Amino acid sequence: MNGMLFDIKEGAIHDGPGLRQTVFLKGCAMRCAWCHNPEGLSRMPELMVSPNGCAKCGRCRDVCPMGADMIGFGKPPGCVACGKCVSACPQRIRKIAGEEISPEALAARLNENAGYYAGTGGGVTFSGGEPLLQAAFVLETLPLLNPSTHKALETSGYGDEEDFLRLMQAFDLIMFDLKSMDDVTHIRYTGVSNRTILGNARRLCGGDTPFVIRIPVIPGVNDNDGHYRAVAELIKDAPKLLRVEFLPYHQTAGAKYGMLQLPYKPGFDQNRSIYVNQEIFTRMGIRSYVL
Amino acid sequence: MTDRINRLRKYFITDKAHREFRFLPRNEFELAQEFSRLGLSDVRRAAERLKAMLAAEEPLILPLERIVFTRRNPTVFSIFTKQELAHLQKTCRIHEHGEVCNINVDYTRLLSCGLLAKKNELLARRAAFIKGGEAEKAEYLTLETEILDSVQALSDRYRNKAAAEGRTDIAATLARVPKYAPRTFPEALQMFRILHFTMWLGGNYHNTVGRLDQYLYPYYQRDIAAGRLTKETTLEWLEEFFITFNRDSDLYPGMQQGDNGQSVMLGGLNPDGTSSYNELSELCLNASLELSLIDPKINLRVSKKTPLEVYILGTRLTKQGLGFPQYANDDVVIPALLAYGYDEKDAYQYVVAACWEFIIPGAGMDVPNIDAVSLALAAQRAVTDHLEDAEDFPALMEAVRRNIAEQSLACVEKTKKLYLFPAPFLSLMMEGCMETGRDVSLGCRYNNYGFHGTGIATATDSLAAVRKYVYGDRSVGKRELLSALADNYAGHEDLLAKLRFDAPKMGNNDPEADDIAVALLDAFADSLEGRHNDRGGIFRAGTGTAMYYLWHSAVLPATADGRKSGEVIAANYSPSIFTRTRGPVSILQSFSKPHLQRVCNGGPLTLELHDTLFRSEEAIGKVALLVKSFIDMGGHQLQLNAINRDTLYAAQKRPQEYRNLIVRVWGWSGYFVELDKEYQDHIIKRMELSL
Numbered sequence: 001m002n003g004m005l006f007d008i009k010e011g012a013i014h015d016g017p018g019l020r021q022t023v024f025l026k027g028c029a030m031r032c033a034w035c036h037n038p039e040g041l042s043r044m045p046e047l048m049v050s051p052n053g054c055a056k057c058g059r060c061r062d063v064c065p066m067g068a069d070m071i072g073f074g075k076p077p078g079c080v081a082c083g084k085c086v087s088a089c090p091q092r093i094r095k096i097a098g099e100e101i102s103p104e105a106l107a108a109r110l111n112e113n114a115g116y117y118a119g120t121g122g123g124v125t126f127s128g129g130e131p132l133l134q135a136a137f138v139l140e141t142l143p144l145l146n147p148s149t150h151k152a153l154e155t156s157g158y159g160d161e162e163d164f165l166r167l168m169q170a171f172d173l174i175m176f177d178l179k180s181m182d183d184v185t186h187i188r189y190t191g192v193s194n195r196t197i198l199g200n201a202r203r204l205c206g207g208d209t210p211f212v213i214r215i216p217v218i219p220g221v222n223d224n225d226g227h228y229r230a231v232a233e234l235i236k237d238a239p240k241l242l243r244v245e246f247l248p249y250h251q252t253a254g255a256k257y258g259m260l261q262l263p264y265k266p267g268f269d270q271n272r273s274i275y276v277n278q279e280i281f282t283r284m285g286i287r288s289y290v291l
Numbered sequence: 292m293t294d295r296i297n298r299l300r301k302y303f304i305t306d307k308a309h310r311e312f313r314f315l316p317r318n319e320f321e322l323a324q325e326f327s328r329l330g331l332s333d334v335r336r337a338a339e340r341l342k343a344m345l346a347a348e349e350p351l352i353l354p355l356e357r358i359v360f361t362r363r364n365p366t367v368f369s370i371f372t373k374q375e376l377a378h379l380q381k382t383c384r385i386h387e388h389g390e391v392c393n394i395n396v397d398y399t400r401l402l403s404c405g406l407l408a409k410k411n412e413l414l415a416r417r418a419a420f421i422k423g424g425e426a427e428k429a430e431y432l433t434l435e436t437e438i439l440d441s442v443q444a445l446s447d448r449y450r451n452k453a454a455a456e457g458r459t460d461i462a463a464t465l466a467r468v469p470k471y472a473p474r475t476f477p478e479a480l481q482m483f484r485i486l487h488f489t490m491w492l493g494g495n496y497h498n499t500v501g502r503l504d505q506y507l508y509p510y511y512q513r514d515i516a517a518g519r520l521t522k523e524t525t526l527e528w529l530e531e532f533f534i535t536f537n538r539d540s541d542l543y544p545g546m547q548q549g550d551n552g553q554s555v556m557l558g559g560l561n562p563d564g565t566s567s568y569n570e571l572s573e574l575c576l577n578a579s580l581e582l583s584l585i586d587p588k589i590n591l592r593v594s595k596k597t598p599l600e601v602y603i604l605g606t607r608l609t610k611q612g613l614g615f616p617q618y619a620n621d622d623v624v625i626p627a628l629l630a631y632g633y634d635e636k637d638a639y640q641y642v643v644a645a646c647w648e649f650i651i652p653g654a655g656m657d658v659p660n661i662d663a664v665s666l667a668l669a670a671q672r673a674v675t676d677h678l679e680d681a682e683d684f685p686a687l688m689e690a691v692r693r694n695i696a697e698q699s700l701a702c703v704e705k706t707k708k709l710y711l712f713p714a715p716f717l718s719l720m721m722e723g724c725m726e727t728g729r730d731v732s733l734g735c736r737y738n739n740y741g742f743h744g745t746g747i748a749t750a751t752d753s754l755a756a757v758r759k760y761v762y763g764d765r766s767v768g769k770r771e772l773l774s775a776l777a778d779n780y781a782g783h784e785d786l787l788a789k790l791r792f793d794a795p796k797m798g799n800n801d802p803e804a805d806d807i808a809v810a811l812l813d814a815f816a817d818s819l820e821g822r823h824n825d826r827g828g829i830f831r832a833g834t835g836t837a838m839y840y841l842w843h844s845a846v847l848p849a850t851a852d853g854r855k856s857g858e859v860i861a862a863n864y865s866p867s868i869f870t871r872t873r874g875p876v877s878i879l880q881s882f883s884k885p886h887l888q889r890v891c892n893g894g895p896l897t898l899e900l901h902d903t904l905f906r907s908e909e910a911i912g913k914v915a916l917l918v919k920s921f922i923d924m925g926g927h928q929l930q931l932n933a934i935n936r937d938t939l940y941a942a943q944k945r946p947q948e949y950r951n952l953i954v955r956v957w958g959w960s961g962y963f964v965e966l967d968k969e970y971q972d973h974i975i976k977r978m979e980l981s982l
Contacts, residue, residue: 010874013904013913019876019920057784090784092792113800116876119923120916291907 003106003137006039006097006129010113014291016152016173018122021110025138026098028130030158031191032179033266034218036253040129045081045098048259053091060085060094075261097260103137107144114146123150123172132159135167142170154214157200158192164200165207174211175245176204180222181230189221189267198234205238216247219272228280236284244288246276292581295355296530302353303538304584312351314364322368327375334730336370337493337713338434343368344492345441350452352461358481358531359449359461360488362539367494370712383710386658388544390712391732393497393552393644393660396490396720397653399506402482405471406439413439413725420728428728435715435725442489443470476510476520480532483507486720488539493716496544497552497645500536500587501652504557504572511571522574529578536586549585549962552645558601559592560621562639568601576604576616583611585962590643593922594621602915609914610905612933614954617647617895618918623927624649627891631831633737647835647863647928648741648893654722656734658709659741659831659892662702663839664818666811667746667860669694670753671850675776678769684762688807691754692814699742699818699830706740707825738828741892744815745836745843746860747808748797748867752852754811755804756794772851779849779856791853791869798866800877809885816889833892834864834927841969859973864896864928868976875900875917883924895928896921902933939963939975 007024015022027043028035039046061067063084066076086094110124117123124145131138132155142151152173157164168174178201179194180186186194204211213235217223235241254264281288292300302308322343326336347364371379371389379385401409413432420429450465467473468482490498514520520528540551557575558568579589591605605616619641628638628649637651644650648659673690681687711732718724718731760767767786775783795803812834819830836843844859852867854860861867864882872878875898882896905911914931921929932954942949946964954963954974963971 011876011917013910019913019916090788092788113876113880116880116920120920122916289907289909291910 001136001140002100002102003134003141004043004045004098004100005106006037006099008109012125015125015127015154016123016175017150018120019117020122020125020152021113021117022125022127022154023106023110025126025128025131025134027133028128028156028158029133029192030130030156032216033189033221033268034216034249034253036250036256037129038257038260038262038264039097043133045096045100046260047075047079047081047083047085048095048097048256049075049261050093050259053093055091057090059088059090063088103141103144106141110149111144111146114149118146118148118150121150123152125152125154125175127154130156130158132157132163132167135159135163139166139170157197157204159196159200161196161199161203165203168204168207168209171209173242174204174209175214176201176211177214177216178231178234179216179218181227181234185221189218201234205235205241208240210240210242211238212242212245214245214247216249217274217276218249218268219270219274220268223275225277225280228277232280232284232286236286241286244281244286246278246288246290248274248276248290292530293527296527296534296582299355299531299534300582300584302355303534309351309353309361309538312361312363314347317364317366317368319366319369320372323370323372323375326370327372333370334431334434334713334715338438338715340368340370341438341489341493341716342441345438345445345489348445348492350445350449352449352453352456352458356531357460357464357477357528358484358535359453359465360484360535362488362491362542365542367492367542367544370494379710383708384706385710386661388496389710390494390496391656391714391717392495393499393648393650393658394655394717394721394731395499395501395642395644395650395652396717397722398483398486398501398720400653400720401469401486402479402506403472405473405482406443406469407471409719410436410439416725416728425728431715431728431730432725435719438716439719442485446470446485473510474513476507476514476525477528479507479510480528484532484535487536489716491539491543493714494712495714495717499642499644499650500553500555501642502557502559502640503555503587504569504575505567508569508571522570525571526574526578526581529574530582533578533582533584533587537584540586549965550645551586551588553587554590554643554645555587556590556592556619556642557616558597559641560594560596560625560639562635564596566596568597573604576608579613579615580604580608580611583613585613589616590619591616592619592621592624592641593919595923597919597922599912599915599919602919603912606905606911606915606918606931609900609931610902610911610933612902612952612954614930614932617643617928617930618922619643619647619649619928620922620926622922623887623925624891627888627927630888631739631829631891637737643893646837646893647895647930648833649891651737653720654735655737655739656721656731656826657737657739657741657828657831658706659739659833660743660835660837661706661709661740663743663745663836663843664695664698664702664815664832665746665839665843665847666695666744666815667749667753667847667850668843669698670746670750670811671776671848674753674757674851675773675848678757678761678773684758687757687762688754688810691750691811692817695811695814696818699815699832702742703819703822703824703830709824709826734826738824738826739831740824740828741831741833742819743833743835743837743839743892743894744812744890745840746847747811747834747864748870749847749850749852749854749860750811751797751804751808752794752867752870753850753854754807755796756790756851756853758807759795759803760789776849776851780853787853787855789853790851792871794852796852796867796870796872798870798872798878798881800873800880805881805884808881812885812887812890816886831892832890833894834887834890835892835894836863841973859976862897862973863930864894876920879917879921879924879926883921883926887925887927891927893928895930896926897930897932899932899934902935902938905933934974936975939971943968943971943975 012022257264417432453461473479677690780787
């Protein structure tokens with residue numbers, strides 16, 4: 001089964017041990033208000049247009065099968081990402097986010113530098129989007145990777161329970177997000193209930209795969225002791241828990257929305273300073289880091 | 292950092308309060324007029340100038356300091372009049388300002404014995420020369436003794452002043468040094484300061500520091516063993532010492548503010564394979580880390596054997612945003628130097644010149660930056676002159692090779708009749724000068740010249756595009772490309788985009804580009820193989836550019852990589868600024884492929900990393916892994932910058948708020964707001980990678 005990805009980043013340093021190649025899979029069912037990879041939301045390829053450098057030459061309009069006028073900046077309503085304007089643009093400010101790829105082709109690409117990454121104690125990380133939604137593709141790819149490759153998964157935990165269990169067993173490390181323990185808040189800011197996620201989190205806590213819990217720290221949304229305490233309570237007895245990582249909200253999160261002609265209206269005060277409390281975790285014997 | 296160091300740093304660096312004691316500038320030619328009238332020899336002039344400079348200094352002892360000597364006279368006198376300089380320019384090859392520069396003297400030649408013993412030795416040798424009827428050599432040694440007397444006289448004035456002001460510790464140190472050899476680490480630092488201060492006074496510049504952690508180590512070891520010093524007190528001494536390099540540096544000649552060439556080289560392999568990295572090396576790194584000052588500039592010798600911890604400490608220093616340490620790989624550089632003909636014991640002693648060129652302490656009068664070959668122009672000319680006739684790509688490459696060889700030969704010709712102004716004080720610390728009564732400006736044991744090679748990425752990318760599109764898929768016609776180049780791509784926007792953005796690029800670990808880079812650098816090395824200069828030395832090809840990349844950019848017509856005329860090529864050994872790189876790993880892989888041992892004059896790969904990458908200790912460890920991987924893959928030299936483009940833009944708009952923002956420019960770091968806008972813009976355009 002083929003997969004759909006939007007990027008492979010080399011030399012990633014925040015996605016697991018050592019230096020890593022991170023595969024970003026496209027498509028996610030959640031709609032987190034702070035998402036900084038908006039091109040990872042839709043499962044379909046999309047046109048992205050950089051806001052800088054347009055010479056207003058009109059080539060994009062000339063080749064657009066929809067006859068849309070896109071001079072200046074932008075993509076036509078109903079754009080099907082045919083890609084004609086991408087190669088027509090002399091400034092190369094357009095690109096298609098979304099590449100369909102077979103497990104064999106992806107593995108071949110990753111294996112090219114497997115030795116280099118293994119030498120740094122690193123490997124490959126699957127991220128997204130939400131890799132759980134492409135579990136079959138991921139599971140087909142993993143056995144094709146060079147045996148020296150350390151395999152990590154970054155997931156929101158929002159996906160099918162069976163898929164989650166299979167992935168959990170296939171990876172060396174899971175990095176699992178806990179965005180809000182309060183379901184009302186969770187629904188409000190991510191668009192979905194946290195019930196499935198907490199179910200998978202409990203499976204993770206009871207499993208044999210080493211894992212890290214990640215908390216995106218969003219000002220005024222989840223940066224409070226109530227959330228931190230609830231997370232700590234959930235994971236405190238998990239034998240395979242390595243640590244908790246706080247990921248402070250970045251003001252640059254909205255940078256890519258314009259390129260997709262999407263509005264960025266996060267619905268919280270981006271300028272508020274964030275509150276982190278590592279003490280709650282320390283007291284329960286859980287190591288935590290701020291990234 | 293101790294409170295005293297903090298206050299010294301504030302006094303000298305932030306407030307620059309010591310500058311109020313400076314005298315008014317004088318006419319730099321006032322001595323030369325007199326020298327010319329008297330018809331003095333050049334050696335005599337150099338000695339008289341230095342003596343006059345030493346005599347013009349008056350002692351200044353500042354609050355809290357323990358290491359003294361601060362410049363007061365801002366003017367370095369010229370030894371030649373304007374007319375004489377113009378005549379010299381016409382009749383000889385004059386390098387930069389004409390003074391001996393960019394070498395690493397062996398400070399131990401004076402530190403080990405003190406000035407008095409050296410003077411006595413000079414007098415004995417002088418007597419022998421007189422006996423042998425060698426009057427000129429005897430005269431030369433006389434001048435050297437006079438210089439030593441002047442240095443001692445200024446030191447005595449400092450000592451008296453210290454005593455008069457009740458600064459008994461300083462007076463006691465100056466009672467010992469420089470007259471006698473230092474016994475302790477602090478005495479050695481004070482003596483070094485006096486020597487270095489004198490070198491700058493003598494008009495010499497890019498006065499490198501060299502292997503500080505090696506030649507000062509015995510003093511450190513003795514003081515630690517005797518309980519006179521601890522690691523903490525040593526750090527404090529080192530920090531004060533490092534501040535001294537920044538006191539007068541605004542008076543030092545260079546290409547831009549900050550271009551002082553006060554390079555330190557730390558660590559390195561010994562001939563028996565052991566490491567010389569010691570406690571003092573680590574203390575030097577920590578002193579630089581705490582002070583965050585642009586001088587001295589820290590270089591670190593590493594190899595496959597270097598543990599990750601050393602890279603981690605280095606990366607913490609990189610985080611400070613000073614643009615150093617710069618790493619040099621012993622596994623590549625030492626074999627390269629051996630192949631160039633350096634003796635084994637010297638090769639293992641290598642240091643860097645002001646920027647990155649590999650030189651030998653105390654024995655090298657190499658001029659490693661004497662000229663530069665434009666690899667980009669060699670490729671550009673081959674395309675415009677030979678594309679039509681070249682039946683296949685190898686034929687075109689042959690034309691590129693010929694062009695490189697032609698340029699190299701022209702540069703070789705231009706090196707003839709090099710005339711350097713005499714440097715009698717520096718000569719005291721260079722092998723064989725005193726023994727033969729011969730000034731180092733005339734040569735030393737090693738007299739090799741180095742050529743930079745600019746535009747490797749532009750040349751590579753241009754040829755890769757031609758190979759792929761003209762000879763490969765034939766999607767671009769020869770005529771089409773030539774007319775686009777002739778029109779500077781006006782009206783050829785589609786072709787421009789294809790060449791600039793879609794073609795293979797060096798830095799993406801793409802063999803379609805990288806094997807051309809290998810061939811180009813081999814051709815550059817071949818072009819100098821077996822040639823000798825008129826001082827008996829060889830020519831070394833290198834991957835640095837210094838400021839040549841700007842000069843060569845300015846005269847480079849449109850190139851086949853989609854670069855328009857006037858657009859700048861990359862500095863040093865770096866990807867083109869058009870390259871949309873896959874990431875740092877690909878860059879490191881690409882740039883470690885060429886046969887770097889053959890082009891080892893020096894010239895680092897430069898990586899610009901976003902400053903947020905250094906936020907946590909864990910992230911620093913990862914960046915250290917990245918650095919280590921380049922060395923392990925056989926890269927020769929690497930320099931990293933922690934940079935944030937938004938900060939640079941802000942600094943351009945509001946320079947007054949960013950006075951202390953330090954950036955790496957080419958082989959050195961300087962204050963961003965003090966740079967010409969041209970350089971500022973280029974730094975902003977350089978690639979910035981986030982991982």
